[in-house]
Amino acid sequence: MNRERFDAWLRNIYETQDEEISCTECFDLVSHFVELETSGRDAVAELPKVKQHIEQCRACRDEYETLRDLARFENEGGAPSLDDLRSSIR
């Protein structure tokens, strides 16, 4: 484990809470979380447990980041077309 990953892991250890939501609960709430974010509201204040989970769980964080990108595309009208996306696969 390199220094950067160790630092991140150490931070994760200290940010551990007695009660944390599960991956299933995170999946259930993450679309609401993204909706709050993309509509300019304070998602972290309204759904702190989701933020806490995605900081700790790499799989849920990867899914969240993709979801956030896609929601922004929808909102801003910049969604890549299927053809554009197919072209980006090489």
Place this chain on the structure above:
Amino acid sequence: MFLMSSARTNDEWLHDLNASGESQEAAVADLRDLLLRAALYFFSRNLGDFGGLNRDEILQRAEDCAQDALIALMNHLQDFRGDSKFTTWAYKFATNIALMAARRERWKGVSLDELSFSNEGVFFEWALQDKSDGIAPDRSALQNEVRETIQDVIEHELTDKQRRVLLMMVFNEVPMDEVVRHLGANRNAIYKMLHDARRKLKSGLQARGFEVGETLNLFGTQG
């Protein structure tokens, strides 16, 4: 560009998907395109996971993910509460399945059993390294104390399963869903094991006087 799938309101999505005939068919087709877009977007950003596949195979995987996501979504349609755009809610089914497919592809040839055997070696290598990088001796000694505390908790306070999952995921960066597959568990159970391990590590560090701010500063991390 203008996308038909964005044109429906949440109520229209639900109405059309629950309808019959042409309006349902059109909604399902639009939904499938939307899910395919999500899978392709995820894949395009994780092409490193697909080193062994050619372009057509990757595109086919994306089609498969979209189909699987469509089935999963339709089975959960009654769970949509309207606390987000329908499209945002829909996308998460595709990103979930696309992530699992991508990580599976990357790790399909790796024996996690063999990895488990080498875990101890990886761990001790980590524990012994990085002790002389030019930092002040007292700081280095404290860093070693933190490392030794972590090592002690891992060796003596974690259960065998907690230790195994921790070593796979934290020290070997095995993705969650591969650990799930390997142990025949589910994400919630694996997350709980890691959560319990983190709680023990946190308690262990605090019991030995390593509070959050000073420990993170010790390793050059700002809280």
